[in-house]
Amino acid sequence: MRDVPGRLEAVNGRSVYVEESGNGEDWVVFESGAGAGRTCWDPVLPLLPDTARLVAYDRAGRPRTEPVAGALSIDQMADDLVAMTELVVPRPFVLVAHSMGGLVARRAAERLGSRLRGLLLVDPTPETSPMYDDWDARVAKADRMMAVMQVLTHVRALRRLFTGNLRAGYSPDTCQAIVDEDFTPAGTAQTRKELQAVADGIRDVRRRPPAPPACPVIVLAAARPVRRKPHEIAFVASAQEHDRLYVQSLPDARFEAVDSAHLMQAERPQVIAASVRELLARAEAHEAE
Incomplete structure (x- = not known):
């Protein structure tokens, strides 16, 4: 997977690293x-090679992308996402977002309008959560x-101490890339800034929740805590409930609890890939009506 060629694109006055495949x-x-x-x-992208053109990128400040001047914000990250897609993606698209990326994606959806064909939120924890x-x-x-x-990450030999939970779901070359880029x-x-x-x-x-997306939405909620401690079990149950309530507030949305911990793209990439295909099919059906 790590042989995917990437390139730098000028987005909002800085260089943003983008990879395309599929x-x-x-x-x-x-x-x-x-x-x-x-x-x-x-783990997800190789399951969709003939389904669509796939775009993954590094937000501002991640190792291959230039940082923003001043403090980072949710709105700024959403602005960059919108600007990147306007530059790189020539047609309406499905957006997939994980965790905090769900807040960014939902803010971006307000500005994307009809360019957004579908939204897949992977364990997003909406703002209503008591978390x-x-x-x-x-x-x-x-x-x-x-x-x-x-x-500690100044010492290269110590970096892998922080990546134990990644090794089960990621290939050795991806693990190495994560160690070299994110655990530095x-x-x-x-990460602290984000x-x-x-x-x-x-x-x-x-106070000002993002407007409901005007497209089909799927929310995949992790149903299993990383460790089976009472407070973590309660946390996962609460997050699931708020994901479910968010879906119930939308006109065209589906909720699914997935037997996975939070890093679903490593544990259950096939579920994410199937949901992407579902959203593409739903978007095509809507457009044909």
Whole structure:
């Protein structure tokens, strides 16, 4: 998978790294979650080679893309997503987003309009979740741990200490790319900025939720915690319920609980690929009416 050629594109005044693969007239764009770049989708893309043209990219500040000037924000990430697709994707497309990327994708959907044919949200945790009630404290705790991690990742031999859960779902070459790009001092610093962007922006998202997408939507919710501890089981159950409530608020949406932990693209890539094909088929049926 890591032999996919990439290129730099000028997006909103900075160079953004983009990879394209696949074949067909349809287009699918992938938005990663916090702390991840285009490589997180590697298990999914080979399942869709003849389904569509597939676009994965690195957000501003990730190792192969230039950073933004000043603080990072959800709206800025959404602006970049919209601008990248206007430059790279010549036709209406399906958008796939994981975790924090769901907030970015839903803000972007407000501006994409009829260019968005379908939206697939992979374990997105909408803003209604009580998880965000104490998000500042959660981010502060995570930031303290990542500050230590950022120092340790200066030592290349220590980087793999932080990637144990990746090895089961990713090929060795993808694991190596993730270690070399995301589990570095620069990659860790960017992850801290992305989490802080959510902390800074989630109150506004709660006050002013993104408009409902005017396209078919599928939400895939992780049904299994990483560890079977009571608080993690309760967290997953709560996240599922809020994903389900979000789907019920939409005119054309489907909810599915998936036997997977949060990193679904590594554990259940075939479910994501099947949902992409479903959205493309639904979009085609709508357009034929």
